């Protein structure tokens with residue numbers, strides 16, 4: 001069977017992109033990373049893509065009159081590349097209607113907390129500030145809400161007494177680097193089925 005064409009959308013460091021690249025190079029994933037797309041020209045994720053001979057594409061939101069127009073352009077790029085799965089890995093723009101309509105069920109996101117708790121841009125800091133004893137990582141399909149889509153995988157982590165954000169972030173990233181490639185693998189092997197709010201792991 002031919003490899004699954006995926007694209008990764010990222011705005012920052014791209015350590016999760018790297019985790020996918022590494023697992024793919026080890027032969028653990030049957031995917032072809034067709035492009036890395038970013039809304040930030042200086043995203044380190046784009047650099048990582050170039051270093052790994054993956055096309056790195058910066059699409060400047062300022063060139064578009066609305067978020068919808070911007071997304072329509074990104075969709076065009078993904079269509080040209082025959083992308084069948086879109087992975088949001090630290091992509092700091094909320095997916096809007098054009099994206100959800102086009103890619104529902106083919107669009108996954110990674111979140112550094114146990115959804116539905118601590119949705120939003122600072123899942124790690126918000127969990128710490130709230131004082132929860134347990135937090136974690138979630139990989140989910142994206143729907144029209146903010147971090148609300150059907151959950152594919154979750155893993156918990158206990159917060160240590162007095163733990164600082166940097167240390168917790170490091171421990172969370174370690175889990176993310178395992179969980180995101182695992183979700184991509186399940187998807188590429190056709191082992192995920194969405195039934196309403198639930199994802200059945202076949």
Ligand code: GRF
Pocket residue numbers: 010011012013014015016017089090091110111112173176
């Ligand atoms: C991750 O913590 C992810 O959960 C969140 O953004 C971060 C991206 O990290 N959505 P990186 O850019 O992959 O290093």
